[in-house]
Amino acid sequence: MAGPQRPRLxxxxxxxxxxxxxxxxxxxxxxxxxxxxxxxxxFPEASSAIVEGPYDLSLVEGSITTLHDARRIQExxxxxxxxxxxxxxxxxxxxxxLRNFADVADFVAAVYASPEYIDxxxxxxxxxxHVAVDxxxxxxxxxxxxxxxxxSAYLAHRKPVIATHxxxxxxxxxxxxxxxxxxxxCLGPVTHAGCGAICPAYRRGCYGCYGPMETPNMQALTKxxxxxxxxxxxxxxxxxxxxxxxxxxxxxxxxxxx
Ligand code: SF4
Ligand code: SF4
Ligand code: SF4
Numbered sequence: 001m002a003g004p005q006r007p008r009l010x011x012x013x014x015x016x017x018x019x020x021x022x023x024x025x026x027x028x029x030x031x032x033x034x035x036x037x038x039x040x041x042x043f044p045e046a047s048s049a050i051v052e053g054p055y056d057l058s059l060v061e062g063s064i065t066t067l068h069d070a071r072r073i074q075e076x077x078x079x080x081x082x083x084x085x086x087x088x089x090x091x092x093x094x095x096x097x098l099r100n101f102a103d104v105a106d107f108v109a110a111v112y113a114s115p116e117y118i119d120x121x122x123x124x125x126x127x128x129x130h131v132a133v134d135x136x137x138x139x140x141x142x143x144x145x146x147x148x149x150x151x152s153a154y155l156a157h158r159k160p161v162i163a164t165h166x167x168x169x170x171x172x173x174x175x176x177x178x179x180x181x182x183x184x185x186c187l188g189p190v191t192h193a194g195c196g197a198i199c200p201a202y203r204r205g206c207y208g209c210y211g212p213m214e215t216p217n218m219q220a221l222t223k224x225x226x227x228x229x230x231x232x233x234x235x236x237x238x239x240x241x242x243x244x245x246x247x248x249x250x251x252x253x254x255x256x257x258x
Contacts, residue, residue: 005039007037007038007057007155008038008042008053008054009038009041009043009057009058009151010053010055010057010076011024011040011045011058011059012042012060012062012076013044014064014072014073014090015062015063015064015066015089015094015096016061016089016090016094018045019087020061020090020142021045021061022141023086023141023144023147024059027147030144034148037155038057038155041053042055053079054079054080054081055081056080056082057080057084058076058079058082058083059084060073060083060085061085061087061090062087062089062090062094063090063094063096063097063124063125064121064124064125064126064127065096065120065123065124065125066121067119070130073130073131074130074131077132083127083131083134084136084150084154085128085135086142087139087142088140088209088211088242089124089140090126091126091127091136091138091211091243092138092211092242092243092245092246092249093123093124093125093126093244094140094242095140095244096124097124097245098244099124100124100245101240101254103122104120104121135150135160137160137162138194138210138243139192139194139210140209140242140243142194143194146160150162163194164193164213164214165213166188166193166216167187167192167195167206167210167213168197169193170195170196171188171197171201173197174196174197176197176200176201178200179200179203180205180228184204185228185238186199187205187206187221187239188205188206189216189217189220189221189224190208190212190216190218190248190249191206191209191211191212191213191216192210192212193213194210195209195210207241208239210243211242211243212243212246212247216248218248218249219252222252222255235252235253236253239252240253
């Protein structure tokens with residue numbers, strides 16, 4: 001006799017490196033439990049067996065960079081009851097959003113011998129710029145524990161419990177001496193928690209791969225960096241890395257005088 005139908009999970013890739021999908025595969029023992037709780041119906045990174053939609057939960061990795069993908073994300077949304085974006089590409093346009101500050105035609109001409117064959121949009125945008133998104137999970141790549149929490153919360157019909165504070169709190173929790181007080185610029189005060197403050201634990205500044213925290217004080221952070229000797233260009237380069245098109249980072253990265 002057939003048991004109760006499990007919620008159908010789909011995982012989608014857009015412009016990205018696959019690192020966030022690998023975080024899901026990296027869940028190891030938890031993946032077995034997950035496979036018991038949901039039907040992994042569409043996950044080409046893991047299996048060529050694909051079950052047709054609609055899907056109960058879609059995890060979307062990657063940014064929207066082509067007209068084809070702009071249409072495809074509409075189809076994904078239409079097939080998904082609940083849609084969660086995972087990673088810096090999907091939530092903030094990713095590294096590829098650096099094109100948004102320049103002319104993409106210049107990049108294409110610099111990289112490809114025959115640029116006339118390249119069909120791309122002028123911008124790399126987060127998924128939320130195209131369709132409604134139910135939850136955004138940050139990080140480059142995402143943290144697998146946070147991902148499991150998001151999926152568990154969906155299954156339990158509750159909100160995910162994901163800390164919204166900065167990396168600084170995680171530094172304090174693990175007892176790391178602040179690198180800023182020793183003269184190393186750090187983006188931790190404005191960066192979303194999730195990594196456990198890995199970089200400061202190895203005596204280097206955070207470079208913001210988890211994107212902006214909920215209420216970042218960009219002005220204070222920028223001033224602190226300048227006081228430590230960072231040039232406007234240093235600040236711009238730090239903010240324009242993984243999450244350059246996230247609104248607080250985007251605004252602050254273009255707001256200083258040389
Ligand atoms: S957010 Fe980072 S790890 Fe995830 S797909 Fe984009 S580039 Fe890869
Ligand atoms: S090292 Fe960076 S993240 Fe850690 S407390 Fe200092 S400023 Fe915050
Ligand atoms: S760059 Fe910042 S957010 Fe990313 S792993 Fe390092 S400390 Fe964590």
